[in-house]
Amino acid sequence: MAIDHLSRRAMLGALASLPALSGLGALAGTREEFNAGLSKNPHLLGLANAKMESFDSGMKKLRGHLPSGLEGVLWRNGPAEHERFGDRYTHWFDGDGMVQAYTLSGDRVTHRARILDTPKRRRETREGRRYIPAFGTAGSGPMSGPDDMNVANTSMLFHAGQLLALWEGGSALEVDPETLGAGKFKAWHPELSGLPFSAHPRVEKDGTLWNTGAIFFPQEALLIYRIHQNGTIVKANLLDVGPMGIVHDFVVTSRHIVVLLTPLVIDPDLWSDRDVSFLDAHVWRPAYGTRVLTIDKNQLEIVRRHELPPGFHFHHGNGWEEADGTIHLDVCQAPGPEFVTRDMREVMCGQLNFSSAHPRYSSIVLPPRSGAEINVLAPGPVEFPRIDSRRTGQRHRMVFALTGDEVDGKWPFNRVIRIDPELGETDGWTYPGHQIPEEHVFVPAGPAEGEGWLLGPYLDVRRKATGLNVFNARHVSAGPLWEGILPYFIPLGLHGTFAAL
Amino acid sequence: MSDATHAIWAIALAGTASLIAAAASCADLEVSVKGLRSAEGKVVVAVHQRVADTSFPDGEGVIAGQSSLANPEGVTVVFADLPPGEYAVAAFHDTDGDLELDRNILQIPIEGYGFSNGAVGFRGPPSFDDAAVAVGSDEDRITVVVSIAYPGF
Numbered sequence: 001m002a003i004d005h006l007s008r009r010a011m012l013g014a015l016a017s018l019p020a021l022s023g024l025g026a027l028a029g030t031r032e033e034f035n036a037g038l039s040k041n042p043h044l045l046g047l048a049n050a051k052m053e054s055f056d057s058g059m060k061k062l063r064g065h066l067p068s069g070l071e072g073v074l075w076r077n078g079p080a081e082h083e084r085f086g087d088r089y090t091h092w093f094d095g096d097g098m099v100q101a102y103t104l105s106g107d108r109v110t111h112r113a114r115i116l117d118t119p120k121r122r123r124e125t126r127e128g129r130r131y132i133p134a135f136g137t138a139g140s141g142p143m144s145g146p147d148d149m150n151v152a153n154t155s156m157l158f159h160a161g162q163l164l165a166l167w168e169g170g171s172a173l174e175v176d177p178e179t180l181g182a183g184k185f186k187a188w189h190p191e192l193s194g195l196p197f198s199a200h201p202r203v204e205k206d207g208t209l210w211n212t213g214a215i216f217f218p219q220e221a222l223l224i225y226r227i228h229q230n231g232t233i234v235k236a237n238l239l240d241v242g243p244m245g246i247v248h249d250f251v252v253t254s255r256h257i258v259v260l261l262t263p264l265v266i267d268p269d270l271w272s273d274r275d276v277s278f279l280d281a282h283v284w285r286p287a288y289g290t291r292v293l294t295i296d297k298n299q300l301e302i303v304r305r306h307e308l309p310p311g312f313h314f315h316h317g318n319g320w321e322e323a324d325g326t327i328h329l330d331v332c333q334a335p336g337p338e339f340v341t342r343d344m345r346e347v348m349c350g351q352l353n354f355s356s357a358h359p360r361y362s363s364i365v366l367p368p369r370s371g372a373e374i375n376v377l378a379p380g381p382v383e384f385p386r387i388d389s390r391r392t393g394q395r396h397r398m399v400f401a402l403t404g405d406e407v408d409g410k411w412p413f414n415r416v417i418r419i420d421p422e423l424g425e426t427d428g429w430t431y432p433g434h435q436i437p438e439e440h441v442f443v444p445a446g447p448a449e450g451e452g453w454l455l456g457p458y459l460d461v462r463r464k465a466t467g468l469n470v471f472n473a474r475h476v477s478a479g480p481l482w483e484g485i486l487p488y489f490i491p492l493g494l495h496g497t498f499a500a501l
Numbered sequence: 502m503s504d505a506t507h508a509i510w511a512i513a514l515a516g517t518a519s520l521i522a523a524a525a526s527c528a529d530l531e532v533s534v535k536g537l538r539s540a541e542g543k544v545v546v547a548v549h550q551r552v553a554d555t556s557f558p559d560g561e562g563v564i565a566g567q568s569s570l571a572n573p574e575g576v577t578v579v580f581a582d583l584p585p586g587e588y589a590v591a592a593f594h595d596t597d598g599d600l601e602l603d604r605n606i607l608q609i610p611i612e613g614y615g616f617s618n619g620a621v622g623f624r625g626p627p628s629f630d631d632a633a634v635a636v637g638s639d640e641d642r643i644t645v646v647v648s649i650a651y652p653g654f
Contacts, residue, residue: 119654142621145609147653171653185653191606194653217624218607238606274623 027349029090031083037350042461043410044352046436046492050080050098050115059102059109059468059484066107066470066482067453069445072500073177074102074455074468075156076438077165078493081115082348084130091136091279092344096121097153099165099180100490102455102468105501109468109484114180116152116165116173135169136279136345145194146170146217147185154199155495159209160231162186166199168214168248169278188225188233195223199495200249200315204392210257210297214247216266216278222247222293224257224300237300241293245282251319251329252393256303257295258319258329258366263288263310264337284337286310292364292372294327306372312337313359317385317399317421318392325368330399330421332359332382333374354412359383361401363421377424380404381412384439384495385419388449388473396421398450400440400473403428411436416456418476427476434462436492442473443498450474453481459492466490526638527582534576534592536615536649542596543568544576546647549589549629557629558591558616568600589632590617592647613651621650 027033038044080098082089089095100113115121120132123141133139133149141148150170157164157172164172164186171194174183187193196213203209207229215221215238222241226234243265250259263285271281290311294304311333319329338356346353358381365373385401397420402413416437417428431437440456454471466489469480534544546569549562567578571594593602593614603612617634620627636643 142650143624144622144650145652150653187611190603190611193605193611194609195605195607215607218609221607 027346027351029088029345029349031086031088034088034348034350037352041350041352041409042434043436044347044350045461045464045489046411046459047082047092047347048491049083050113050491051488053115055111055113055486055488055490057111057486057488059111059486062467062483062485064470064480064482066104066109067445067472070104070443070453070470071106072104072443072498074104074441074457074496074498075158075163076100076102076457076493076496077152077154077156078491078495079151079153080491080493081121082491084124085128087130088348089134089137090345090348091134091277092348093153094134094137094151095153095491096151097165097167098490098493099156099175100493100496101177101180102457103501111486112180113490116175116182118150118152118173118182119147120149120151133274133277136277138275138277138280140274146196147194150185152182153494156497157201158497158499159201159203159227160207160229162231166197166201168199168246169196171195172197188227189236192223192225192233192236197225198247198249201225202250202252202392203389204252205390210252212247212250212257212259214244216244216271220244220266222259224295226297226300235300239293239295239300239302241302242291243285243288248314249316251316252297253319253321253327254393255297255321256327257297257300258327259293259295260308260313260331261291261293262312262337263290264312279341282337282341286336292366294366304366304368306366308364308372308374311335311374312340314340315359315383315385317401317419318387318396320393320395327366328395328421329364329366330377330385331362331364331374332385332401333362334359352409352411354406355408358406358412361385361399361419361424377421378403378419381406382417382419383413386440386442388442388444388452390444391449396449398473400442400454400476402437402440413437416440416454416471416476418450418473427474429471429476429479431458435460435467438493439495440471441496441498455498456480457493459489460485464489527584528636528638528640529642530580530583530588530590530636531642531644532578532580532590532592532617533644533646534578534615534649535646536613537571537573537576537594538613538649538651538654539596540571540573542571542594542598543600544571544578544592545595545600545602546578546590546592548580548583549591551587551629551633556626557589557632558626562589562629564588568595571596583636585636585638587633587635588617589620589629589634590645590647591632592616592649594649594651609652611652613649613654615647615649617645617647619648
C-alpha cells in the first residue's frame with residue numbers, strides 16, 4: 001500500500017485505525033422487515049420498490065403556470081428495484097436504476113420511466129434470482145470486470161448529443177433518449193473499455209467534459225478523463241494515489257482538477273473476501289485526514305497536495321481559482337461516514353433514523369503554498385448541491401441544495417435553499433411535512449448567474465405519488481410557479497440533468 | 502490480483518502440435534464453442550496442461566492451439582491424440598482476428614472468452630482445477646463445451 005505521501009502524523013495515527021461500521025447488526029434486511037417499518041412510517045415510501053418496470057403519464061397540474069421558454073427534458077436516475085425475486089437489497093444505492101424523463105413542452109409536462117435492463121439485470125432475470133454483488137450487498141456472481149455488477153443507477157449525462165446513465169463503479173451506459181431503453185456500455189477508447197466513469201462529471205461552458213474513475217481491481221488507481229465537446233476522448237491518465245475508497249465527486253477550476261480522498265478507504269484483505277460487499281470492504285482511518293489532490297488539466301498529473309482534517313462527503317458544489325493559484329471549493333461534509341455506512345442501511349430495513357451526523361455545507365480554501373482550511377457555512381444538513389452549470393470552474397455565488405430540520409423519523413431534507421458560498425443561506429422554501437424533496441436542478445433562462453428556474457421533483461407520501469415543482473431560481477421563497485403530480489410514485493432518486501428541446 | 506490477469510492467454514499457436522506425442526492410448530478432445538454473438542473474426546481455442554508455479558491461463562501451459570472462423574451457431578475444433586491426463590480449455594472470440602485476446606489498460610479482457618467446465622473467476626480468471634477435464638486412457642473422444650461470455654454483456 002503506497003502511503004509515502006502521507007504525513008508522519010497520519011502514518012502513526014494509522015496504527016490506531018478503526019474498522020468502519022459494517023453489516024446490519026440486529027436488522028434482518030428482509031422485505032417483511034421493511035414492510036413492517038413502512039406500515040408504521042409512510043416516509044419510508046421512497047425506499048419501496050417501483051411498482052412497475054415502466055411508466056408513462058401526463059402530469060396533472062396542481063397550480064400555477066409553466067413559464068414560457070421552459071422547454072426541455074429533465075432526465076433523472078436512481079435505484080428503483082430495491083427488491084427482486086423476493087430478495088431485498090440492504091443499501092439505498094444497490095438497486096437497479098430507473099431512468100425518468102420529465103418532458104416540458106408548451107403548457108404540458110409528460111413523464112416516462114424505465115428500469116434500465118443492464119447486462120447485470122438480464123443475467124439475474126435469466127437465473128431467476130438476485131445474486132450479483134452490489135454496492136452494499138455481497139453476492140456470488142462471476143466478476144470479470146466492474147460492469148458485471150453495473151446497475152447504472154446514479155445519474156444522467158447528456159453530452160455531444162448522447163444520453164448516458166452513470167454509475168460510480170463502471171462504464172457509462174448508453175440510453176435511448178426517446179424510449180429510455182438501455183443500450184451498450186460506452187467505451188471512450190478500447191483501452192478504457194469496461195473501466196469506471198464516475199457519476200459526477202463536470203462539463204465546462206465550452207462543452208469540455210472532465211471525469212474521474214475510481215478503480216479497485218485488478219489494482220487501485222484513479223483514472224482521469226478529458227473529453228472534447230464533440231464527445232471524443234482527448235486524454236486519460238491513470239494515477240496511483242495511495243489508499244483510496246469511494247470517490248464520488250470532484251471539482252474543476254480554470255487550470256486544475258481537485259479531488260478529495262476521504263479517510264474511508266478500501267482494506268485489501270476485506271476486499272479480497274467475496275462475502276464482503278464493496279461498501280463493507282471500507283475502513284475508516286481518520287489519521288489519514290482528507291487528502292486533497294490538485295491535478296493539472298493539461299498533463300493530468302498531480303501538481304499539489306494538501307491535507308484537511310478527516311471528514312466524509314459525497315458532493316461538491318463548484319471550484320474556482322484565483323490568479324495567484326488559491327483554489328476555492330465547496331463540499332457537503334460530515335465528520336464521519338456513518339450516514340452512508342449505517343443510516344442508509346437502516347432505512348432499507350424499515351428504520352428511518354438518520355441519527356448520524358449529516359453533511360454540512362463547507363467552504364475549502366487551498367492556498368498555493370500553505371495549509372488548507374475548511375469552514376462550515378450553514379448550520380443544518382445540506383445535500384444534493386447544484387449550481388448554474390455555466391459557472392463550472394469559475395467563481396460562483398449561488399448553490400441550490402436541500403436542507404432540513406433533522407426531525408426523528410422523517411427524511412432529513414424538507415427545504416430547498418439557495419446558498420451563497422461566501423455568505424451562507426440566502427433564500428429558501430419549506431416543503432409540506434408529507435413531501436420529500438429530491439435533487440433540484442437549475443435550468444438557465446437569462447444570462448446572469450442563477451437567472452432561470454429550478455426543477456424540483458418530490459415524493460408526496462400522503463398521495464403516494466411523485467410531483468414536480470418549478471421555481472424561479474432567484475425567488476425560491478416565493479414558492480413554486482407551477483406544480484404537477486403523477487398518478488404513481490417513483491422511489492426516491494439521486495441525480496439528474498436538463499437539456500433544452 | 503494483477504498477476505492473475507496479466508499476460509493471460511498469450512496463446513501460442515505455432516508449433517504446438519508437435520509437442521504432443523502420439524501414443525496408442527491417446528484420445529481426441531473435441532471442443533464445442535457456444536455463445537458466439539457474431540461471425541466476426543475468429544475463435545481461438547487452446548488446450549492447457551497443469552504447469553507448476555504458473556498462473557492459469559497464461560501461455561506456459563499451452564500444449565495445443567487452434568483458430569477457426571467464428572460462427573454464432575457454434576464452432577467445433579478437435580485436438581487429436583492427447584495422452585491421458587488433465588487438461589483445461591480456454592477459448593476467446595477474436596473479433597479483430599489478431600490472434601490475441603484484446604485487453605484494456607488494466608489487462609482486463611474486452612473480447613469474449615470462456616473456459617471448460619463453465620469455469621468462471623472472481624475478479625480474474627478461474628483456476629486450472631476449476632476448468633480441468635480428465636482425458637482417460639480408455640476413451641476415443643472426449644467432448645467439452647466452452648461457452649463464450651462477453652465482458653459488459
